[in-house]
Amino acid sequence: MPVWEPRNEVEETMTIRRRDFLAGSAGLAGMAGLNAFGLRPAFAQSEPSYTPEEGASLRLLRWVPFVKGDEDAWNANTKKFTEQTGVEVRIDQESWEDIRPKAAVAANVGSGPDMVMCWFDDAHQYPDKLVDLTELANYLGEKYGGWYDGLRGYASRGDKFIAMPLTAIGNAICYRDSQMKAAGFSEFPKDTDGFLELCKALKANGTPAGFPHGKAVGDGNNYAHWLLWSHGGKMVDEQGKVTINSPETIAAINYAKALYETFIPGTESWLDINNNRAFLAGQVSLTANGVSLYYAAKNDPALKEMAADIRTTNFPIGPVGESVELHQTSSLLVFNHCQYPEAAKAYIKFMMEADQMNAWIEGSSAYCCQPLKAFADNPVWTSDPIHAPYARASETLRPNGYAGPLGYASAGVMADYVLVDMFASAVTGQATPEDAAAEAERRANRYYRI
Numbered sequence: 001m002p003v004w005e006p007r008n009e010v011e012e013t014m015t016i017r018r019r020d021f022l023a024g025s026a027g028l029a030g031m032a033g034l035n036a037f038g039l040r041p042a043f044a045q046s047e048p049s050y051t052p053e054e055g056a057s058l059r060l061l062r063w064v065p066f067v068k069g070d071e072d073a074w075n076a077n078t079k080k081f082t083e084q085t086g087v088e089v090r091i092d093q094e095s096w097e098d099i100r101p102k103a104a105v106a107a108n109v110g111s112g113p114d115m116v117m118c119w120f121d122d123a124h125q126y127p128d129k130l131v132d133l134t135e136l137a138n139y140l141g142e143k144y145g146g147w148y149d150g151l152r153g154y155a156s157r158g159d160k161f162i163a164m165p166l167t168a169i170g171n172a173i174c175y176r177d178s179q180m181k182a183a184g185f186s187e188f189p190k191d192t193d194g195f196l197e198l199c200k201a202l203k204a205n206g207t208p209a210g211f212p213h214g215k216a217v218g219d220g221n222n223y224a225h226w227l228l229w230s231h232g233g234k235m236v237d238e239q240g241k242v243t244i245n246s247p248e249t250i251a252a253i254n255y256a257k258a259l260y261e262t263f264i265p266g267t268e269s270w271l272d273i274n275n276n277r278a279f280l281a282g283q284v285s286l287t288a289n290g291v292s293l294y295y296a297a298k299n300d301p302a303l304k305e306m307a308a309d310i311r312t313t314n315f316p317i318g319p320v321g322e323s324v325e326l327h328q329t330s331s332l333l334v335f336n337h338c339q340y341p342e343a344a345k346a347y348i349k350f351m352m353e354a355d356q357m358n359a360w361i362e363g364s365s366a367y368c369c370q371p372l373k374a375f376a377d378n379p380v381w382t383s384d385p386i387h388a389p390y391a392r393a394s395e396t397l398r399p400n401g402y403a404g405p406l407g408y409a410s411a412g413v414m415a416d417y418v419l420v421d422m423f424a425s426a427v428t429g430q431a432t433p434e435d436a437a438a439e440a441e442r443r444a445n446r447y448y449r450i
Helices: 018-032 068-085 096-109 134-143 149-155 177-182 192-204 219-230 247-260 274-280 292-298 301-309 341-352 354-363 373-377 385-390 408-415 418-427 433-445
Strands: 057-063 088-094 115-119 164-169 172-176 286-289 310-313 328-334
Touching: 057 096, 057 341, 068 088, 068 341, 068 354, 088 096, 096 115, 115 341, 134 164, 134 341, 149 164, 149 328, 172 177, 172 385, 177 192, 177 301, 177 310, 192 247, 192 286, 219 247, 219 286, 219 418, 247 418, 247 433, 274 286, 274 292, 286 292, 292 301, 292 310, 301 310, 310 385, 328 341, 341 354, 354 373, 408 418, 418 433
Parallel strands: 057 088, 057 115
Antiparallel strands: 115 328, 164 328, 172 286, 172 310
């Protein structure tokens, strides 16, 4: 099916001159007790105030949205900010896989976008190149019930926020209910053994499963980490010592090999878009994805029957005996080379306040999970049963650096696709499970020098 292609950038017309706005809003604030954005502060004594620099404009680099409501709501909020401050915000979009290298280049050369919606712990690769957002993050955390620990960890080093926690994009199993039942299963298996049997039955029935083994920053990483963690493996221990070459890892690889034999051909080259396309084209009946997959079917008149047949659930539980999942996370960072840091902070503050954040979460239709606990009661989470597995993504996510600390090493290992490549090389027969684990150990040790 055709894939929706969003615009590359947003151009908004300034409707209020900044000087006139600031003068007028200051007078209104004095009379009505409102801040410069027309919002009545809940913690006036601790609320930071950021006055955009004269002539300020900003450039934001963000990942391509898979749910159009995400883009629409974010752009509408940005337009409100521009109308109230006169600060134009240019929004550029890149594919999920291209965000990381483009952000790294901008950090290294000291030019390019002012702000980036980065992935996972990428901010930890260049913390000295980023604007300190601690004051703003502490204010937002105090006002809105606190940050979820997993998201906070990705955006902070110690007590310092090097980025602003933005969202967890929930990942869940998406499957065709009728095809599961046609394969002889009345309900979805809860454990990995049953899951493998279901995938075997689906293949035998001509309706196979498919999960990415390519360098997919979202779906590929989510799948690989679940494979490892569900069998008790981990890249490093609590002290950051590399422990990937273990019996638990070998067990996870052997399980991955058995699953791979049931997949549609070609998954070793899949990126984040490929499993969506295969599912919506009817080539696979089971994969893992954000809620965007469901809405792509629901919003296509030709796929309404498929949409009614889609079900979602969390990943099966493996030998480790508990639910262990990685969810795509994004933080909003500001580079030191930004010429208008006060404007950038004002923009982030505006976008994170309740009116804008709730509008974005709801507009995203359960695709973007809240970073702050006060927004967990957004009505979007109970508006459709399909949303249920995604509702607690921010609360339940396990950081990719588990069980060690997040930092340069964990970010480097993920950016280098060490874990994804380990599984891919083994399932395709390029390496034995033992050799694949040993190679992952060697590569990880380049980052974890303890």
